[in-house]
Amino acid sequence: MPPPADIVKVAIEWPGAYPKLMEIDQKKPLSAIIKEVCDGWSLANHEYFALQHADSSNFYITEKNRNEIKNGTILRLTTSPAQNAQQLHERIQSSSMDAKLEALKDLASLSRDVTFAQEFINLDGVSLLTQMVESGTERYQKLQKIMKPCFGDMLSFTLTAFVELMDHGIVSWDTFSVAFIKKIASFVNKSGMDISILQRSLAILESMVLNSHDLYQKVAQEITIGQLIPHLQGTDQEIQTYTIAVINALFLKAPDERRQVGVESSVDILDCPLTEMANILAQKQLRSIILTHVIRAQRAINNEMAHQLYVLQVLTFNLLEDRMMTKMDPQDQAQRDIIFELRRIAFDAESEPSNSSGSMEKRKSMYTRDYKKLGFINHVNPAMDFTQTPPGMLALDNMLYFAKHHQDAYIRIVLENSSREDKHECPFGRSSIELTKMLCEILKVGELPSETCNDFHPMFFTHDRSFEEFFCICIQLLNKTWKEMRATSEDFNKVMQVVKEQVMRALITKPSSLDQFKCKLQNLSYTEILKIRQSERMNQEDFQSRPILELKEKIQPEILELIKQQRLNRLVEGTCFRKLNCRRRQDKFWYCRLSPNHKVLHYGDLEESPQGEVPHDSLQDKLPVADIKAVVTGKDCPHMKEKGALKQNKEVLELAFSILYDSNCQLNFIAPDKHEYCIWTDGLNALLGKDMMSELTRNDLDTLLSMEIKLRLLDLENIQIPDAPPPIPKEPSNYDFVYDCN
Numbered sequence: 105m106p107p108p109a110d111i112v113k114v115a116i117e118w119p120g121a122y123p124k125l126m127e128i129d130q131k132k133p134l135s136a137i138i139k140e141v142c143d144g145w146s147l148a149n150h151e152y153f154a155l156q157h158a159d160s161s162n163f164y165i166t167e168k169n170r171n172e173i174k175n176g177t178i179l180r181l182t183t184s185p186a187q188n189a190q191q192l193h194e195r196i197q198s199s200s201m202d203a204k205l206e207a208l209k210d211l212a213s214l215s216r217d218v219t220f221a222q223e224f225i226n227l228d229g230v231s232l233l234t235q236m237v238e239s240g241t242e243r244y245q246k247l248q249k250i251m252k253p254c255f256g257d258m259l260s261f262t263l264t265a266f267v268e269l270m271d272h273g274i275v276s277w278d279t280f281s282v283a284f285i286k287k288i289a290s291f292v293n294k295s296g297m298d299i300s301i302l303q304r305s306l307a308i309l310e311s312m313v314l315n316s317h318d319l320y321q322k323v324a325q326e327i328t329i330g331q332l333i334p335h336l337q338g339t340d341q342e343i344q345t346y347t348i349a350v351i352n353a354l355f356l357k358a359p360d361e362r363r364q365v366g367v368e369s370s371v372d373i374l375d376c377p378l379t380e381m382a383n384i385l386a387q388k389q390l391r392s393i394i395l396t397h398v399i400r401a402q403r404a405i406n407n408e409m410a411h412q413l414y415v416l417q418v419l420t421f422n423l424l425e426d427r428m429m430t431k432m433d434p435q436d437q438a439q440r441d442i443i444f445e446l447r448r449i450a451f452d453a454e455s456e457p458s459n460s461s462g463s464m465e466k467r468k469s470m471y472t473r474d475y476k477k478l479g480f481i482n483h484v485n486p487a488m489d490f491t492q493t494p495p496g497m498l499a500l501d502n503m504l505y506f507a508k509h510h511q512d513a514y515i516r517i518v519l520e521n522s523s524r525e526d527k528h529e530c531p532f533g534r535s536s537i538e539l540t541k542m543l544c545e546i547l548k549v550g551e552l553p554s555e556t557c558n559d560f561h562p563m564f565f566t567h568d569r570s571f572e573e574f575f576c577i578c579i580q581l582l583n584k585t586w587k588e589m590r591a592t593s594e595d596f597n598k599v600m601q602v603v604k605e606q607v608m609r610a611l612i613t614k615p616s617s618l619d620q621f622k623c624k625l626q627n628l629s630y631t632e633i634l635k636i637r638q639s640e641r642m643n644q645e646d647f648q649s650r651p652i653l654e655l656k657e658k659i660q661p662e663i664l665e666l667i668k669q670q671r672l673n674r675l676v677e678g679t680c681f682r683k684l685n686c687r688r689r690q691d692k693f694w695y696c697r698l699s700p701n702h703k704v705l706h707y708g709d710l711e712e713s714p715q716g717e718v719p720h721d722s723l724q725d726k727l728p729v730a731d732i733k734a735v736v737t738g739k740d741c742p743h744m745k746e747k748g749a750l751k752q753n754k755e756v757l758e759l760a761f762s763i764l765y766d767s768n769c770q771l772n773f774i775a776p777d778k779h780e781y782c783i784w785t786d787g788l789n790a791l792l793g794k795d796m797m798s799e800l801t802r803n804d805l806d807t808l809l810s811m812e813i814k815l816r817l818l819d820l821e822n823i824q825i826p827d828a829p830p831p832i833p834k835e836p837s838n839y840d841f842v843y844d845c846n
Contacts (some may be wrong), residue, residue, distance in 0.1 A: 105276030109129040110129060110131050111127050111128070111129055111130070112127070112128045112130060112173050112174065112175055112177070113125070113126075113128075113175060113176065114126055114127075114128055114175075114176070114177045114178070114179050115176075115177075115178045115179070116141055116155070116178075116179045116180070116181055116784065117178065117179070117180045118180070118181045118183065123178075123257055124141070124144060126141070128173065130170065130171065130173075133149070133167075134155075134165065134166070134167055135150070135156075135172060138150050138153055138154065138155060138181075141153075141155070141181055142181070145181070147181075151184070152183065152184050152187050152758075153181055153182065153183065153562055154179050154181075154182060154183070154184040154185060155179045155180070155181060155182070156182050156217075157177070157178075157179060157180070157724070158178040158179055158180040159178070159708075159724050160691055160709075160711065161216070161217075161709055162180075162213070162214070162217065163216075163217045164185055164217055164219040164752070165179065165220070166181040166219050166222060166741075169385075171766070171769055172725070174725055174726050174727075175726075176726070177388070177724070177725075185217075185219045185220045185223045185412070186221075186223045188214065188220060188223070189220060189223035189224040189226075189227055189228065189229070189705060190223075191225045192207055192210060192211050192214070192224065193224065193229055193232065195210075195230070196208055196211060197232070197234070203260075204258065205257060205258050205261070208258055208261035208262055208265065209257075209261050211224075211261065211265040212261045212262075212268065213262040215264075215265045215268035215269045216268050216555065218272050218274075221268070221269050221272045221274065222274060225269060225274050225275055225314075229269070230266065230269055230270070230275050231533050233262055233265060233269075234280060234281070234284045236262055237259075237262060237263070237266070237284060237287055237288070238281070238283050238284050238287050249540075256300075256301065259298075259301050259757070260298060260300040260301050260304065263301060263304035263342075264300075264304055266304075267304055267307055267311075270308075270311060270619055273792065274408055275313040276316075276763050277311065277312055277316040277319055278316045278318055278617065280312070280319065280320065282322055285312065285319065285322050285323060285326060286326060288305050288308050288309060289305075289309065289326035291305040291325065291413070292305050292306060292309065292327065292331060292332070292335075293326075293327075293331040295334065297642050299340060299343065302343060302346075303342060303343065303346055306335075306343070306346035306347060306349070306350050307346060307349075309323055309327065309350050310346070310349050310350050310351075310353045313353040313354055313356075313357050314353050314356070314357065315351070317357070318360075319355070323354070324354055324358075327350070327354070329390060332347050332350065332351065333389070333390070333393060333439045335347040336348070336390075336393050336394060336397055337393060337397050338397075339408065340404065340549075341398075341401075341405075341409055344397070344398055344409065345406075345408050345409045348394070348398075348409075348412040348413065348416060349412050351409065352412060352415045352416055352419060353490075354484040355416075355419045356415075356419060357671045373447060377462065391565060391568060393670070394413075394416075394563075394565055395565045395566060397622055398413070399413070399562050399565055399642075400562075401836060407558055408778075410560060410773060411556075411558045411559035413560040413565075414553065414554075414557050414558055414559055414560040415553040416560075417560045417561065417564055417565075417843055418548070418551070418552075418553040419553065420547075420564075421547050421549050421564075421571060421661065422549060422550060424498055424544070424549050424564070424571060425549055425550040426500040427496060427497045427501055428493065428494045428495055428496050428497075428498040428540075428544055428549055428550065429493045429494060429496055429550075429725065430493070430497045430498075431490070431491045431492075431493055431497070432487050432490035432491055432497055432500065433487075434485060434487040434488060434491075439487065439497070439500070440487060440502055440685030441476075442504050443486050443487065443500070445507070446478060446504065446507055447471070447475070447478065448501055448706065449472050449507045449511060449514065449515065450474070450477075450507070450518040450519070451474055451477075451513055451518075452477060472484055475533075477518065477521075477522030478532055478533050479518075479524075479529075479530070479532035479533035479534050479535060480531075480533035480534070481519065481531075481533070481534055481705060482622040486533065487807055489533060489534070489537060490537070490616065492537075493799055494541050494544055494549075494550075495537060495540035495541040495544060497692045498537055498540055498544070499537040499540040499541070501572075502536060502540050502572055502575040502579075503532075503533070503536045503574070504574075505569065505572040505575070506536075506572075506575065506576045506579060509572075509576070510576050511582055513576070517530075517532055517579070517580070517583050520583075521583075525785050527592045528586075528587075528590060528591065528592055528595070530583050530587070530591070531588040531593070531596075532579075532583075534596070535579065535582050535583070535586075536579060537598075538574075538600055539575065539578055539579055539582055539600075539603070540575060542600060542603070542604055542607075543571070543574060543575060543578060543607075544606065546604070546608065546611070547571075547764075552699055554755035554756070555755070555756050555758060556755060556774070556776070556777070557755060557802050561611065561614060561615075562614065562615075562616045562617070563615050563616060563617050563618050563620065563621050566616075566617050566618060566770045567618060570618070573618050574618070574621075577618065577621065577622050577625065578603065578607060581603060581606060581607070582599065582600075584629075585599060585602055585603055585606065585629075585630050586599050588630035588631070589602065589630050590630060595770065602630060602633055604630045605633060606625055607625070609624075609628055610624035612627050650828070651829070652813060655813060655816070656809055659809070659812055660805070660809065663805055663808045663809055663812065664796070664805065666808065667786075667796065667804050667805065667808070668796065670789045670804075671783055671786045671787040671790055671796065672698065672702060672787055672790060674783045674787065675697065675698035675783070675784065675787040675788075675791075676697060676698045676699070676700055676702075677697065677717055678694050678695055678696060678697025678698070678706075678717060678718060679695070679696060679697070679775075679776070679783075679784065680694075680695050680710065680714055680718075680776070680835040681693065681695070681696065681773055681774065681775070682774070682776065682777065685745070692709070693709070693711075693712065693714075694708060694709045694710060695707065695708060695710055695714060695723060696709060696723075696771075696773070697717070697718065697720070697723070698729075698787070698791075699720065702729065702791065703728065703729055703730070704719075704726050704727065704729065705727040705728075705729065705763075706720045706723040706725070706726055706727065706730055707723055707725050707726075708723035708724040708725050709724075713770065727763070727765060727771060729791050731765045731766060732763055732764070732765050732788070732791070732792060733765055733766075734764045734792075735761060735762070735764070735785065735788045735792065736761065736762050736764060736787060737760065737761045737762075737785060738757050738758065738760060738761075741760045741761060742762055742770050742772060743760065743762065743770075743772040743774075743827060744757060744762055745759050746757075755833060756774060757764045757779050758778070758781070759774050759775040759776075759777070759778065760772075760773065760774050760775075761773050761775070761781065761785055761788075763788065768791070778800075781798075781800065781801065782798035782799060782800035783800070785798055786798050786800065786801055
């Protein structure tokens with residue numbers, strides 16, 4: 105007979121005593137269980153004790169999380185959180201440097217537990233730590249020469265404890281003083297600072313900026329690009345990551361008017377506040393430093409650095425949103441002058457005729473003719489072409505940049521098409537407007553960065569005006585493709601679809617420079633695109649005849665079983681998942697894997713991202729597959745229904761899934777990418793006997809079915825397969841040919 109569901113068998117440790125094996129009744133109050141444990145060891149004042157996990161996490165057991173205790177869990181009887189918090193609050197104020205150092209070390213470790221953190225915060229512990237940082241460091245710096253390691257460790261543990269306590273979201277960031285901000289900023293600005301102190305300081309500044317508008321303004325006044333550049337030039341990728349994270353945070357929270365500071369400003373970049381983000385990011389120095397010391401450094405870029413580079417790329421392109429959503433004012437002379445400049449560069453007009461009524465009409469007629477040659481839809485008033493948003497004025501900016509910086513190519517394209525009379529001319533104006541809109545869609549200009557995406561493109565860090573150069577390459581591609589397709593105005597949308605496919609296929613290869621991107625596009629001519637499409641179409645059309653469809657239906661269960669086994673094998677290997685919170689910079693990991701017999705899910709927290717598989721015995725928690733009630737995804741997940749920024753992020757929603765088990769219990773996941781999401785949801789559904797419905801399964805099924813059918817049809821090469829089966833022959837007149845074995 106199985107044990108009652110509310111009874112959990114555990115081992116409980118107490119220093120200096122033999123561990124006890126005990127059955128815990130989950131229906132009993134936790135205080136009663138602790139009293140029973142204390143009585144077993146003859147310990148008085150049971151209210152001063154608590155239970156905690158004996159693993160590396162050391163998290164306290166509370167009424168809220170007690171349901172997470174599983175059979176076989178090892179617990180430890182220890183001082184209660186309130187008592188521990190009180191003792192540490194006193195110990196960190198000790199006059200003994202050694203005692204103080206040991207207390208801060210313990211505090212940094214215990215502060216990860218929200219139960220302890222709440223008790224310590226109730227004692228005004230965060231204020232005490234900030235006071236120690238503000239005033240205590242001066243006192244200890246006097247002793248730094250003789251005990252430098254001790255000072256560095258002490259400050260490091262203090263800042264670590266502060267970061268962990270604030271990470272729980274209990275205390276508001278708005279409560280901190282300017283003196284504290286200045287002190288943290290000084291650790292970043294000071295050269296030769298200990299690595300651990302620098303990491304914590306950068307993490308604190310990032311959180312301040314992201315969580316408080318007032319603190320953003322104060323931090324922005326303390327940090328300049330000149331003080332952050334040395335950290336980017338170092339060799340420690342983690343410090344570089346924290347540094348770019350601070351830049352991204354300041355960039356994200358900067359008011360729109362400060363982001364759009366003119367790039368031609370004469371302000372010295374080294375003394376420029378980070379609020380003037382457009383000014384800084386347009387400067388060659390910062391971009392080239394990131395390119396040289398981060399992207400092209402002789403080491404692999406880890407996932408977190410890739411994410412921060414992606415965020416920086418998105419935020420940089422989002423500077424274009426204002427121009428993208430600005431309509432052209434047909435009455436604005438400065439804007440109209442840009443169109444005049446496009447005409448002047450293209451046709452190099454001779455001196456204007458005198459301002460007489462006759463010549464005015466002649467000039468209008470000439471302008472109308474030239475605007476038609478430039479490919480505008482509205483020949484009389486081309487300004488009307490730029491009233492649609494997107495792309496708004498951004499399209500006109502791109503056209504002017506192309507005309508000024510690639511003048512030969514611009515003139516060649518315009519004159520080449522304006523001289524054609526066979527209706528095959530490519531309209532430069534209309535093409536530029538639609539192309540700008542398409543590129544904004546591809547790069548998702550105006551959208552906030554995803555919490556999980558790592559998809560940055562190195563080539564966009566190789567030029568100060570990368571979007572404009574991107575446009576210049578693509579507009580020349582469009583003109584080339586137009587000629588290859590021998591397109592007319594009726595084919596405009598078809599040409600744009602081909603160009604989009606060319607650009608997307610080239611971007612997937614992640615070219616390292618704009619020149620490499622251009623080479624990729626040269627290999628993706630219209631003829632090549634036709635071949636790719638034809639190949640894909642043939643693979644689909646070849647298998648639509650009735651005999652092939654019947655064969656497909658026959659072998660599909662076998663293929664699905666193969667996919668199922670692959671999914672389960674991947675679950676047995678396991679996956680490392682990141683715990684996302686309001687401060688993504690402080691990574692916390694956990695690992696989950698299926699047992700080889702497919703009966704138990706093993707999972708547990710990790711200190712860092714693992715290299716390879718994590719053994720079953722190192723994962724503390726277990727979940728029997730038989731206990732799983734359901735698997736839910738997206739908005740149905742409990743952790744996506746909670747209040748917070750994550751639920752607003754579409755990409756995170758698409759990666760979220762949860763396992764529901766027992767009553768009101770769940771195991772929440774956010775997959776590292778779409779592929780892992782499909783693997784896990786498929787595998788879990790397979791374990792529950794449900795269909796695998798992911799996009800990955802559909803793709804795998806199509807691919808494997810296609811390969812299997814091709815293999816089976818090898819012997820029928822060049823033989824026409826009939827649409828209908830051959831007729832059944834008539835029965836023979838006699839069966840004398842049958843041999844009777846008897």
